[in-house]
Amino acid sequence: MSAKRIMQQEAPRNGSYHLALSSDIGHAVTCGLKFKLPRIMGAIPEGNGSFIPGFIAHNVLESATETLGQLWRSSSMPNTQEIMDAWTPYMQQVFADVREKQQGDPERNIERHISQAQTRLQGIAGVLHDKMSQDPAPNRIVSEITITNPVTRHEGRIDAIFEYPEFAETVEWKTYADGGVSAYDRNQTISNGMLVNYRYGRAEDDFTGNILTVITPTKAHNPRATTLALDAIKEAQTYMLQVLNGERLRAKLPHRFVCESCSYQSACRFYMGDRVDSDLKRTLWRRRFRVLKKRERTHVNKFLAQRLSQEQLTELRLAESGYRIEEPIPALSSTNRMHTLTLVKQNNYQNADLLYTGDSVRIIALEPGIPLLACVSCLGSIRESNECRTTTAVYSGNPNQLRGFQILLLRTEVDLTRRELEGLDFVHRNPGRVQNIAYGLLGEDLYEFAT
Ligand code: SF4
Known part of the structure; x- marks a missing residue:
């Protein structure tokens, strides 16, 4: 069969190739809009300063996780300080990067964020010390692994998988969580656990031999993949894929108290009562879905890799x-x-x-x-x-x-669509200057806006 024929058969142009990301599923389970605002409208989260130490600590763990296997197998069980010592080169590297990026922005108190990140890493090292004292060493630790399941159209990046002869442990670092884990953390972890099930040849909802663990600076939690949680995740996934395909569906909204800690409050208020001129609104939405089509095409090779x-x-x-x-x-x-x-x-x-x-x-x-x-x-x-x-x-x-x-x-195709959606959100929410901005930022034809 010719290459062209194979392509037509396995990846027809009218097929659907969107993927639902675990990180988005975590949001969509509690609030459909919290998925739509960044992924469809292009809104940027606000007031994320409190998350900076968590981001820094997470960046350290992304590379430092590879030290854990050796530490776990060492003859004398490492204490918290010894784990921190093993992570020191990774911390130095990440902190140096953060300082370099912050240059010229004295407003940000980066040293305070770095010191908080260090405290969080110390907490995680303490939790890991307890875990290492109780559990046998895994055969292998895999870190920062991206798993794509084209069958269920699901993708996610898992912080770590601890592999044992008879089972695996799906591990997520939640470096910003001080106490318990949130509903988002739980749903994202279960969602990633589903991808781990796929990796080991099971159905995504078959958690036989898969322990879920969320490690925060104070404690290790083990969320359970209950039928209720799995149903909610599958429902959210279906909703996301339908929305990405351009279907107009009403978003599921959360209880009001969830909104208090949401970083999309002003974008949410704007789109809930969107009063932009209807022609312009139609143009912006048309353009958004053109951008989403572009994003969809970046996934086609993944579907082909699974089918061919x-x-x-x-x-x-x-x-x-x-x-x-x-x-x-x-x-x-x-x-x-x-x-x-x-x-x-x-x-x-x-x-x-x-x-x-x-x-x-x-x-x-x-x-x-x-x-x-x-x-x-x-x-x-x-x-x-x-x-x-x-x-x-x-x-x-x-x-x-x-x-x-x-x-x-x-x-692979590089997905550069996030910036395009952000530009459209900016234009949408600044209607007074919209034509100039569209012309300058997006290269949008003025004629298209005027007609
Ligand atoms: S403010 Fe509330 S309704 Fe709006 S996106 Fe956030 S959580 Fe959802």
Whole structure:
């Protein structure tokens, strides 16, 4: 069958390729608008200052989680301070980045945020010390793994999976939570747990052998994937996919007290009573759905990767396989904060040279028995390629986890639509200056607004 025919059959242009993200599902379960405002309207959250220490601490854990396996297996159980010592190089790196980005913005009290982040990490190290004292060491710890399930059209990034011989533990760091976990934290964790079930070959709602754990600076929590919670998550997922497809559905709204801590209050007030001229409103919504269509097309290769064989993916110039990582993996570059990863072509490399310099790729470790898009992977772009090697710049994911596996490079599309939606939200909420702003920021034809 020709490549064109395969494409028409497996990814018809009128098919639907939107994905529901676990982080959005967490919101949509309690409030449909809280999903729509950022993802459809393009609203930016406000007043997030209190989350900054949590973000900083989370950034440290993204890379420091790889130290846990070794610490857990060490002969003497590490105490809290020893865990913190192992994390020190990661903290120094992240804190230096934060300070550099903050330069020129003296308003932000970054040293206070860094000190709060350190306190939170200390708390998490304490909780981990207790956990390590009670639980056996996992066989393997996988961190920062993106899992896409094209069958249920669901995607999420899981903070860590602790793999044991008979079961797995889905772990989420909630670095901003001081006391208990919120409904959002619970739903997002269950949602990510569903992706972990898919990774190990079970139905998404089959939690046999999957323990859910949320680790905060004060405690480890184990949310339960009850039938009620799973039904609410599936309902939210269906709602999100329908909305992304352009269906007009009434959003489920929460109890008023939930709104008090919401970061979208002013956007919410505006869109609830939107009085913008109806022609202009129609134009803006039309444009929004054009942007969402663009986002949808960035997911098509993921659906093809699930539906086609590796040979067909090669034939369609979507993937190259037969690589291994060249050791040692160089340290993170201090200038662009990226890893440079060299992939060596193996004997079974399909000598097709399908990918070009600049192509964005998902660098996938082919883990035996795991669905392709649930395997450990990184995101990067191709720097150069010659007969023996391909060099990539990795901008997301932990390349150390790719070691020892056959590597497949899957061509991906970069999703740049968030900024476009943010621009549309800005235009929508500033109707007085809307034409000039649209002309200047979006390149929108003035004529389109005027007619
Ligand atoms: S303010 Fe309330 S209704 Fe509006 S998005 Fe936030 S939680 Fe939902």
